Structures are given as structure tokens and as C-alpha cells.
Amino acid sequence: MKRSTARAAAAAAVVVGCGLVALVIAYYAQAGSEAGLLTRTGPAVVWGLPIAKLVFNVAAACTIGSLMLTLFALPPKGKAFSQALTFAGISAGLWTGASAAMSFLTFHSLANLALFSEGSGTAFISFLVDVDAGRRGALSLLLAATVTLLCFAARGYREASLAALLSFAGLVPLALNSHATGSGSHPDSAVSVVMHMASAAVWLGGLLALVVLRRTLDSAMFTTVVRRYSTLALVSFVALAVSGLLAGWAGVGTLAALATPYGGILAAKSAAFIVLGVFGLLHRRWVIAKLEHEPRKGVRAFTVLAVTELAVMGAASGLAAALARTPPPTIAVAGPAEQTPQIPSMIEAFSTWRPDPLWSLVCGLAVFLYLAGLRRLRLRGGSWPAYRTALWLFGIAVLFVVTNGGLHAAQENLISAHVLTQMTIAAVVPLLLVPAAPLSLAEQTITRRNDGSRGAAEAMDAVVRPILKATGDPLVPALGLAATLTLLYYTPLLEYSSSTQFGYAAMTILALLAGCLFTASVTRAFSRPASPTVAARLLALGGAAVLYSFHGWALAQQPDQLPDARRQPWQISVDPAFGIPSVGDAEPAGVAMWLIAAGSLLVAAAVVLFSARHKAGPLREARGSNAAARELVTASGPAAVTNPAFQARPEGSPNAGRAPNSVPLDP
Incomplete structure (x- = not known):
């Protein structure tokens, strides 16, 4: 245990030391300008904040x-599993301390007060309770402390899974406090920051944990763990x-x-990222092969490269901490850009480009994993x-x-566009993705x-099969x-999903999941006695x-504009939205929902009827063969009952070649 602690301290010292050097070099010029602005706090806050953020990021x-x-x-029963949880607990404790320091220094930076000045304690408590930045800092501190307790108390996957979920959630408050969440007119940057921090954390922290645990695992298991980590690192690199x-x-x-x-x-950070990509390639192509064929030399090569x-x-990490304290040109020069709501035509709605970092990554990974499988x-x-x-590729493209x-x-801005988005994701995309049978391929x-x-x-x-069984x-x-x-249109999620990227992601996930489960249940029959009938599906x-x-x-009774207190009301007076002529004051969102729903439900009904008709032929043949078998049994006597030849199963039956109690994941 002492050796593991020493290795952990040495590895962390390498990361933090190099980070501090990069931070000082990158932040020196900006620190001088900020020290002039923060006349009461001075260099203690100017340099303390990015250093605290560096420790926060590493921990x-x-x-x-x-x-x-x-x-x-890691397998759940073993020394490596418990040591990894201990390492996570120690790191979470440092994370808690860094989060407290960041909240304290952020307050003094915003208030421009001297450290530990008279009356600052009361003002700091008010900052934590009444100010958004303070509340987010307090939430981050609370989450980090909870993760610390869970890591030391964890004994299995359940506690570790909860700790991992809360640790990812602990990154969100910092991302919301970051200046990048309001940079320019880019509302998607909050999700970009969370994705960036989470993927970097998996990559950096996983490698640190491997260095700490390398002597705890035997050569064969260490090779396996490195290979599994390499997969996580590859996904993190892409993200x-x-x-x-x-x-x-x-x-x-x-x-x-x-x-x-x-x-x-930013350019220096990008260069470091490219170098890290080369290191990752060496791990996958050279180190893993060496670990498999020459374990001792492979461990040495892994240690040096790691x-x-x-x-x-x-x-x-040091460059990232400096970047967080440096205002981007889009803010420092032009300020936040004002956006005037525009009514797009149908062509503009599908031809213009607004990248979403989360769904760009999800779609890319979905195509890659399907083709790899x-x-x-x-x-x-x-x-x-x-x-x-073809259906999978087309569905992901849509x-x-x-x-x-x-x-x-x-x-x-437009509820009609919101409805088109939600209905396409919930009704059209599942009709393409479900028949592609990705779960069966997996x-x-x-x-x-x-x-x-x-x-x-x-x-x-553990997850997919119980859900499919419950929604059969x-x-x-x-x-x-x-x-x-009801949740999407009659709760605050309507406005939240239209104005924030986290809400948009929640809306998209809900719509896609609900649509896929409904489409799967009505367009396919599970091979089990409780399979839904054609009448039930129709x-x-x-x-x-x-x-x-x-x-x-x-929806047809509502105005087209989404409610938003941040914008001034505006009138539709140029062209009808999406080129759809309006009748009186009727809103096109209702028409959009009717058209998409009618088309998707008709296609689903056609699939149900076609599958029922397609199975009717084999079933009739099965009945005929069973009747012939019964006549032959009667003519041949009781001994024929035990003959397997008379226990025929109709060819093409959905249960042929499958265990009696198995449930297929896809049609």
C-alpha cells in the first residue's frame, strides 16, 4: 500500500508540476493585466484561481x-479493485479542497475584496446562498464531498457506479460558471465544456490509475486492463x-x-493534444503488442511512455487553466452578439448548419460502432x-x-420548429433505427x-434486456x-429545451427513447408465449x-413563438413559417404533428400487417404438418409418440434454433 501511495504521489507530482510550468508561461501576460484590475486582492487571487483550477482539474x-x-x-474481487477505489477517494478529497478554494477565491475576485478582510465572511456566505456562481460552487463542493465518502465506503459496482455518476455531475457547476458558457452567441458551449472536461478526466485519470495499479496486477491481467483502458482513451480522444x-x-x-x-x-493546447494522440497510437499499436509477447519489457515500455x-x-491541463482565465476575442472585442429571430423557409431549416457537440459525437460513434460490429x-x-x-446509416443521417x-x-424561437424536431426524432428516426437491429448485431x-x-x-x-422485457x-x-x-409540452421543459443545450439534450434523449421503445413494441413480436397479438399492436x-x-x-391553439422572458415579443409578418400557409391565426405546429404522426403510424401499421401476413403461411403449413403427424401417430401406435421424427417444428418458426426461454433483442 505504501508503494502504491508513493507511485500515486509521484505520478500526480509529474502532472501538477508540468501543469504549473505551462500555466505560468501561458498566463503571465494576462496575470499582469488582471492584477491591475483587482487592486484590493492583487496577485494572491490572480494566481490563486488558475492554480486552484489546475488542482481541481487533476483531482x-x-x-x-x-x-x-x-x-x-477491473474484476470486482481483487486487490486492484479496492486500491482503485481508495485512489479515487483520496483524489476526491483533494477535489473537495480545490473546489472550496475555488469558491473562496472566486468570491474575492468578483467582489474585489482583500483576503480575510473585515466583513468578508458574512459576504462570502451570502455569495454562496444568493449568487448563482456561489451556489454552483457550493454544489460542486457538496458533490465532491459526497463522492469522497462513497469511494471510501464502496465495496462493489453499485456504490462505484453511483460515485461515478455523481463525479460526472460535479463537473457541471464549473462548466456553467465558466466564461465559455456565454461566449459569443454560442449556446452549445456549456455542453462542449462538460464533454471536454469529462473526456479529459477519463483519459488522464485512467492513465494515472494504471500507473498506480501496475504492480498490483499480474502480467496477463495488466495487459487486459491496458487494452480495455485503451478503448476508453480512444473514445475520450474523439470526444x-x-x-x-x-x-x-x-x-x-x-x-x-x-x-x-x-x-x-489554444494553439499550444492543440499541439499538446496532437502529441497525446501520437502517444495513444503508440499505446495501441506498440505497447499492447509488447505486453502480449514480452510482458516484462512491455511493462517497462508502458511505464516510460505513460x-x-x-x-x-x-x-x-495547465494551458487549460490559463485559457479559462483568458477572455476570448469574441468576448473581449465584439461582446456577445445579438441574434434576431428569423423565420426560416423549409429549405433553410434543413440546409443551414448549427453544430451540436453532443449529438455530433453520438451520431459519429453510432455509425462507427455499427460498421465495426x-x-x-x-x-x-x-x-x-x-x-x-442502409436503414441504420440513413436513420443516423436524419x-x-x-x-x-x-x-x-x-x-x-418557433414552436413549429420545436415540434418538427421532436416528432422527427420520436416518430421518424425510430422507424429507421429499430429495423436495423443494432442490439442483435451487438x-x-x-x-x-x-x-x-x-x-x-x-x-x-443488466440494462437493455430488463427494459425490453418490461416494454414488450x-x-x-x-x-x-x-x-x-405531456412532459415535453406541458412542463417547463418546453422552454428549457428550446433555450438551453442541457434541456435540448434531455428532450432529444426522451423523445428518441420513447419513440424507439414504442416502435419496437408494435413492429415486432417477441418469441415468447406472451408475445403481443396483431390486434393489440394495432x-x-x-x-x-x-x-x-x-x-x-x-398546439394549433398556441402562438408560434416560444415563451421567453429574455426576448422582446415579435410578430410573424413576412412569410408563413416553413412555407406552410396559415389559416387565420392557426399555428403550423399542430399541422406538423398531424402530418408526421399520420405518416409514421401508417408505415408502422403496414409493417405489422405485412409481418402478420408473412407469418400466416408458415403457420398454416405447421398446422397441416401437425395434423398429418397426428394421423400418422394414430396409425403407427403409441410408440411413435417418442420418435423425434413425429415431434417436428415448422421450418422458419421464430423459435427454431433458440433456447426456449430466450428473448431476442431485435426483430
Whole structure:
């Protein structure tokens, strides 16, 4: 345990030391200008805040990275599992202290008060209670402290999973307090900051945890854990690239702005990111192969490369801390840009571009994972229908256009655009994604683990199968769809999802999940005795039609503008929204819901009737063969009952070749 503590301290010292050097070099010029502004606090706050943020970032990364490594790479029964949780707990304790320091220094920076001056204590308490920045800092402190307790008390996956969830949530308050969340006119930057911080934390913290645990694991298990961490690091690298590119461009705005201090720090941080990408490639192509064939030399190569990578990561963390205290050109020069609500035409709604960092990443990963699974299946000699691949690619393309195109921007102002977005995601996209059978493809290609740890296959068993079993009856997902529509249109989520990126992400996830579960329940029959009948599925479709009709009528009574106290009311006086002619004061959102609902429900009904007719032929043949078998049994005597030849199962039956109690994940 002492050796593990020494290794952890040495690795953390490398990261923090390199981070401090990079912070001083990058922040020196900006610190001089801020010291002149903060006349009462002086250098103590000017330098204390970025240093506290650096410690905050490293401690949070160690906590999150070690927890993710614990959940997805380590077997639950073993010394490494408990040591990883201990390392996460110590890191969370440092995170708590750094969060407290950041709240304290942020208060003095905003109030421009001397440290520990008379009356500052009362003002600080008021700051934590009454000011948004203070409340967010207090929430971050509370979450970090809770994670600390959970990590030391954790004994299994359940507590570790809760700690990991709360640790990711602990990054949100800092992102909301960051200047990047209000940079320019880019409302998506809050999500970019959270994605950036979370992916960097998994990458940096996971590598630190590996360095600490390398002597705790035997050579074979260490190789396995490194390979699993490499997968997490690859996903983190992609997420960092997407979120960093969008957030960085939102900060600089133009290529000329790269010559500013903000642009220079951003360029240096990008160079460090490229170097880290090269290190990651070396890990995947060279270190893992060496660990498999020459374990002793492989461990030495991993240690040297990991320590070098940690030094670069520390420098990148220092640059990030300096960047957070440097105003971007879009704020310092032009100020926040005012946006005038525009009424787009139908072509503009789908041709303009509004990148969303979260859904760009989700769509890209969905395509990559599906094609990777297809490649693995074919390498194993399996086959996969081409139409399923085409449906998946087309469905993801539609999802990408809706979440990153003109509708993404227009839905902030027009409820008709909001309805088009929600209905396309809930009704159209599931009709493309569900028949593509991604879960069946995953079930056939993902390798199961035998060491007690949990990977994708085990997660599917623990989460996906129970959900599919609970929603097999169409009545359950139909009720879920009704509840989702009520939540989306008759609660504050309507305005929250149109004005904030976190709300938009919540709306999209709810609509997509409700739509996929409903579509799956009415367009396929599970191979089990309780399989829903054709009548039950058609009845569920009829109920959905009534539901959409009611909601469409209610929307037709509302004005087109979404309520927003931050904007002045404006009138539609130029062209009808989306080129749809209005009748009197009727609002096009209701018409949009009716049209999309009618089309999607008709397609779903056609699929149900076609599948029922397609199965009717084999069932009739089965009845005939069973009748012939009974006649032959009668003629041959009782001995024929035990003959397997008379216990025939109709060819093409959905249960053929499957265990009696198994439930397929897809049609």
C-alpha cells in the first residue's frame, strides 16, 4: 500500500508540476493585466484561481478516471479493485479542497475584496446562498464531498457506479460558471465544456490509475486492463477532438484571432493534444503488442511512455487553466452578439448548419460502432442483411441533420420548429433505427468477459434486456409515449429545451427513447408465449393516433413563438413559417404533428400487417404438418409418440434454433 501511495504521489507530482510550468508561461501576460484590475486582492487571487483550477482539474480527473477504470476494466474481487477505489477517494478529497478554494477565491475576485478582510465572511456566505456562481460552487463542493465518502465506503459496482455518476455531475457547476458558457452567441458551449472536461478526466485519470495499479496486477491481467483502458482513451480522444474544435472555434471566431493571447494558448493546447494522440497510437499499436509477447519489457515500455504522456497531459491541463482565465476575442472585442429571430423557409431549416457537440459525437460513434460490429461479424463468417445497414446509416443521417441543422437553431424561437424536431426524432428516426437491429448485431459480435468485470455485453444483460422485457406489451411504451409528450409540452421543459443545450439534450434523449421503445413494441413480436397479438399492436397504434391528434389540436391553439422572458415579443409578418400557409391565426405546429404522426403510424401499421401476413403461411403449413403427424401417430401406435421424427417444428418458426426461454433483442 505504501508503494502504491508513493507511485500515486509521484505520478500526480509529474502532472501538477508540468501543469504549473505551462500555466505560468501561458498566463503571465494576462496575470499582469488582471492584477491591475483587482487592486484590493492583487496577485494572491490572480494566481490563486488558475492554480486552484489546475488542482481541481487533476483531482477530478483522477477521481473520474479511476472510477471508470474500476467499472469497465477491473474484476470486482481483487486487490486492484479496492486500491482503485481508495485512489479515487483520496483524489476526491483533494477535489473537495480545490473546489472550496475555488469558491473562496472566486468570491474575492468578483467582489474585489482583500483576503480575510473585515466583513468578508458574512459576504462570502451570502455569495454562496444568493449568487448563482456561489451556489454552483457550493454544489460542486457538496458533490465532491459526497463522492469522497462513497469511494471510501464502496465495496462493489453499485456504490462505484453511483460515485461515478455523481463525479460526472460535479463537473457541471464549473462548466456553467465558466466564461465559455456565454461566449459569443454560442449556446452549445456549456455542453462542449462538460464533454471536454469529462473526456479529459477519463483519459488522464485512467492513465494515472494504471500507473498506480501496475504492480498490483499480474502480467496477463495488466495487459487486459491496458487494452480495455485503451478503448476508453480512444473514445475520450474523439470526444475531446469534437468538443475542443467546436468550443475553440466559438472562442476565436476567425483565423486572425489566433494571434491573440487566447488564440496562442489554444494553439499550444492543440499541439499538446496532437502529441497525446501520437502517444495513444503508440499505446495501441506498440505497447499492447509488447505486453502480449514480452510482458516484462512491455511493462517497462508502458511505464516510460505513460510518464511522458502524463507530463504532456499536465502541461495541457495547465494551458487549460490559463485559457479559462483568458477572455476570448469574441468576448473581449465584439461582446456577445445579438441574434434576431428569423423565420426560416423549409429549405433553410434543413440546409443551414448549427453544430451540436453532443449529438455530433453520438451520431459519429453510432455509425462507427455499427460498421465495426458488421466488420467483426463478417470476419467470423457471419452474414448481415444489407437493408439493415442502409436503414441504420440513413436513420443516423436524419438524426444528425435534425440535431445539427437549421431546425436546431429555429426551435429556439418557433414552436413549429420545436415540434418538427421532436416528432422527427420520436416518430421518424425510430422507424429507421429499430429495423436495423443494432442490439442483435451487438449481441452477435461483442465478446463476453469471464473474469467478473462488466463490459458492453454484461451491461446489455443488466440494462437493455430488463427494459425490453418490461416494454414488450405495447400498452407500456404507449403510456410512456403519452407521458413523454405531456412532459415535453406541458412542463417547463418546453422552454428549457428550446433555450438551453442541457434541456435540448434531455428532450432529444426522451423523445428518441420513447419513440424507439414504442416502435419496437408494435413492429415486432417477441418469441415468447406472451408475445403481443396483431390486434393489440394495432390498438396501440390507434391509441397513439388519438394521442397525437389531441396534442396537435392543442398546439394549433398556441402562438408560434416560444415563451421567453429574455426576448422582446415579435410578430410573424413576412412569410408563413416553413412555407406552410396559415389559416387565420392557426399555428403550423399542430399541422406538423398531424402530418408526421399520420405518416409514421401508417408505415408502422403496414409493417405489422405485412409481418402478420408473412407469418400466416408458415403457420398454416405447421398446422397441416401437425395434423398429418397426428394421423400418422394414430396409425403407427403409441410408440411413435417418442420418435423425434413425429415431434417436428415448422421450418422458419421464430423459435427454431433458440433456447426456449430466450428473448431476442431485435426483430
